[in-house]
Amino acid sequence: MTVEADRILEGLLGALDKAPDGVRRDDLAEFLQTDAAALDRAWAALKRDRFEVREEQGLWTLVRAPDRLLPHWVRARLRTDRIGATIYYREEMPSTQDAAFELIVEGRPHGTLVVAEHQTSGRGRSGRGWISTHGRGLLFSIVLELEPPDTFASVLTVATATAVARGIRHVTDLPATIKFPNDILVRGKKVAGILIEAKDYGVPPPRAVVGVGVNVNETLEDLPEALRESATSLCLERRDHEPISRVALLRRILTELERWLDQIALGRFEVLDEAWSRLSGFEDREVVFVCGGEQVRGRVLEAGIREGLLLRQTGGTEQRYRLEHIIDLRVQ
Amino acid sequence: MDLKELKKMIALMNENDLLELEIEEGGKRLRLKKAGPPGAGGAVPPPVLPTAAAAPVAPGSETEASAEDQGFVTIRSPMVGTYYQAAAPDADTYVEYGSKVSAETVVCIVEAMKVMNEIKAEVSGEIVKLCVKNGEAVEYGQALFLVKPA
Numbered sequence: 001m002t003v004e005a006d007r008i009l010e011g012l013l014g015a016l017d018k019a020p021d022g023v024r025r026d027d028l029a030e031f032l033q034t035d036a037a038a039l040d041r042a043w044a045a046l047k048r049d050r051f052e053v054r055e056e057q058g059l060w061t062l063v064r065a066p067d068r069l070l071p072h073w074v075r076a077r078l079r080t081d082r083i084g085a086t087i088y089y090r091e092e093m094p095s096t097q098d099a100a101f102e103l104i105v106e107g108r109p110h111g112t113l114v115v116a117e118h119q120t121s122g123r124g125r126s127g128r129g130w131i132s133t134h135g136r137g138l139l140f141s142i143v144l145e146l147e148p149p150d151t152f153a154s155v156l157t158v159a160t161a162t163a164v165a166r167g168i169r170h171v172t173d174l175p176a177t178i179k180f181p182n183d184i185l186v187r188g189k190k191v192a193g194i195l196i197e198a199k200d201y202g203v204p205p206p207r208a209v210v211g212v213g214v215n216v217n218e219t220l221e222d223l224p225e226a227l228r229e230s231a232t233s234l235c236l237e238r239r240d241h242e243p244i245s246r247v248a249l250l251r252r253i254l255t256e257l258e259r260w261l262d263q264i265a266l267g268r269f270e271v272l273d274e275a276w277s278r279l280s281g282f283e284d285r286e287v288v289f290v291c292g293g294e295q296v297r298g299r300v301l302e303a304g305i306r307e308g309l310l311l312r313q314t315g316g317t318e319q320r321y322r323l324e325h326i327i328d329l330r331v332q
Numbered sequence: 333m334d335l336k337e338l339k340k341m342i343a344l345m346n347e348n349d350l351l352e353l354e355i356e357e358g359g360k361r362l363r364l365k366k367a368g369p370p371g372a373g374g375a376v377p378p379p380v381l382p383t384a385a386a387a388p389v390a391p392g393s394e395t396e397a398s399a400e401d402q403g404f405v406t407i408r409s410p411m412v413g414t415y416y417q418a419a420a421p422d423a424d425t426y427v428e429y430g431s432k433v434s435a436e437t438v439v440c441i442v443e444a445m446k447v448m449n450e451i452k453a454e455v456s457g458e459i460v461k462l463c464v465k466n467g468e469a470v471e472y473g474q475a476l477f478l479v480k481p482a
Contacts, residue, residue, distance in 0.1 A: 150411045150472040153444035181445040196447045208447075292414070292469035324412040324444035325469040 082111035273304035413444030
C-alpha cells in the first residue's frame, strides 16, 4: 500500500471511530483532502480487512472493528509521537524480536514497532519458547535507543514494566502488578513478560529491542497444561471472561511507554519511580535477593532507577543496591 | 631533547588526547597511548552510587596499571551488572586463563535485570588474567580481563 493510501485509510478509520453516528461521505473527502475514488478504495480496503461498516444515504458508519492489530487501526487512535510511528505487521512471523533486529540493521529509527497476530518461534529469555495462539495474545517488539548505554537495562525495564502494568489496569481494571524485574502478574499469576535484548552493531546510536508478550484472550485450553497453575490470561481473570480489545491495550501501553521515556529523557524520574515502586509492591516491605553471590535482606525505604533500592537491614543499618545488581528478588 | 621539542610533544599529546607517550630514540621505540572509552588507564569516573559490592575495583587495580604498562590490554565492562563466565551454570566457560581470543570472541556475559549482554574481546590475543569471580557484581568500566595482544 502506498503512503498516501495508508494516510487516507488511517484518517478514515480515525474519523469513523470518533463518530459513532456516522460521517457524511462528502465531508470525509474534504476532511481527508482526497478525491472520491481514493476514498472508495479505502472503504473497500476496510471491508477486506473485516471491518464491519455500513453505508446509508451517503452516511458512513463503523459498526464494529475486528480485534486485529492492523497498523492503520492501531494508529487511528494512537496519541504518540515516535513510539509506533512506523509499524510492521504480519499475520504471522517467526519472532517479532528477530524481525525488529533485522529492521535495526536496515536503519529503522527509535520507536519502530513490530507486531504479529501469531509467532511461530517466539522466544522468551535464554531461548525459552513463548507459546502463542493466533489472534489471542498481544505480541510486539519495539526498537529503542539505549540512553544511557551503561544503565539502559534498568531504564528500559522499569519504564516498560510500568507501562504494561498500568496499561492492563487502565483497559481491564485488573490489579496488575510487577514481579521484579520483568514479569507482570494478576493475582499472583503471570500474564505478561518483557524481554529486552541489545546487540552491538557498531553503528551508533546503540539500540535495544524491547519485546512484550501479554496473554490477553487465551482460554484455559490455549495455555499449556504445565503453566496453568502459574500463568493466566487477562480474559480468564475477568469475572465475566469478556474478551479484551488487544488494539486498545496496545495503544495504551505504547502511550504509557512514550510518556515514561519522555520523562526519563527530561531527567524526571520521581513519578515513574513512585509508580513502579507501588506496582512492584516494594513500599515499606521486606525483600530478599542475591547481590554479587550474597543473600541480602531488608526493608525497602526507597526504590528508583537512579537510587536503586535503599534497604534498612538488621541492626538498623541502611544500605543501597543498584537495581542492575539485584537477582532473584522476592517481596516477603 | 630540548624544551622546544618537549613542548611540541605536549601539544601533540593534548591534540590527540594521549595519556602516555614513550619515545626511545636510539633503539627506535615509540609507544603512544590514548584515553580510550571506557576510561582506559584508570580514568574511570567513580560510580555515582555506592553499593554493597563497591569493592570490586580493588582486585588487582595496581597490577592492572602495571600490566597495561607491560602492553597488556584490559577488557572492561561496558555496563553495570553481574558477571558470568558461562552462558548457563552447567555450560562451558567462554574463556579461561590462556585462551586465545579474537576481536569477535565472546568472553563473558554481564547480566542486568535479566538483560543478557555478551561481552566481546574487541582485541586479539591471549587471556592472561581473569579479574572477576563468577557471579560478582561489576561496575561500569571495571576491568574484567587482561589480554596479551597478539
